[in-house]
Amino acid sequence: MRADLHSHTTASDGTFTPRQVVERAKAKGLAALAITDHDTVAGLAEAQAAGAEHGIEIVPGIEISSVYNGHDVHVLGYYMNTVDEDFLVRLEELRDVRHLRNKMMLAKLAELSIHITLDEVAARKKDAAGNVGRPHIAEVLMEKGIVSSMEEAFSRYLGSTGAAYVNPPRITPEEAIDLIHAAGGVAVLAHPGLYKNPELVRTLIAYGLDGIEVYHPDNNTEDEVLYSALADEAGISKTAGSDFHGMRNDIVFHADLGNRSTPLTTVQELRQRAQKYQIAL
Ligand SMILES: [Zn+2]
Ligand SMILES: [Zn+2]
Secondary structure (H helix, E strand, O other), rough: OEEOOOOOOOOOOOOOOOOHHHHHHHHHHOOHHHHHHHOOOHHHHHHHHHHHOOOOOEEEEEEEEEOOOEEEEEEEEEEOOOOOHHHHHHEEEHHHHHHHHHHHHHHHHHOOOOEEEEHHHHHHOOOOOOOOOOHHHHHHHHHHHHHHHHHHHHHHHOOOOOOOOOOOOOOHHHHHHHHHHOOOEEEEOHHHHHOHHHHHHHHHHHOOOOOOEOOOOOOOOOHHHHHHHHHHHHEEEEOOOOOOOOOEOOOOOOOOOOOEEEHHHHHHHHHHHHHHHHHOO
């Protein structure tokens, strides 16, 4: 009875529809799955319907992009009121920034004599309502033979040290936490191993973080030990997730569902922690 608390669908940059992700999670033997698309909850309704059919609990989630000192910091949210009007308007604003960023990255690629249009990138979306992200740009780079793999696309162009990387102003991690709390959800710091900044994690715990994603494919053993200790010390939740993004060219992008998982009790714990934010609504 395990839960995977981090997955993406075609509502953002995953390649599986919400239904396909739920069906794969079921096949992997998971009892619960959180759908955590980037800056959107558009995949949830379909996932929940599929979850009800297949007897797998779907945890409503999101992964919000924020920036701290020029670096991407992702904050996961669980159990928000996903029909809350203010929340949905804020998410739309965040997606506008994603759109701006895509345009800025394509402009940088053009400076490097790599000409890609926004339409070519948007055509890679698997779902018309989904949003566009760097993996879609990477696919076009592969299609045009400019790079031969996703890894190369990120290391040469799109990753944080890549030649076309840009990071327009975004909300801070603290603002992301506030946004999730205001919608009645709990805020969990995603993949802290990527930030190499334990001080930031301490700052966000002090600010009001409800949990840390201690187990993630990008956290190494040292990270697990460190962040597990920090979470215990603060009395906040420890979560786990695969960050499944579907398959690209027959290769599982990030890690497969269930690659990292928590006992079901973690799901109950998050739901309980969310209650204090919901009372205020
Ligand atoms: Zn992330
Ligand atoms: Zn993710």
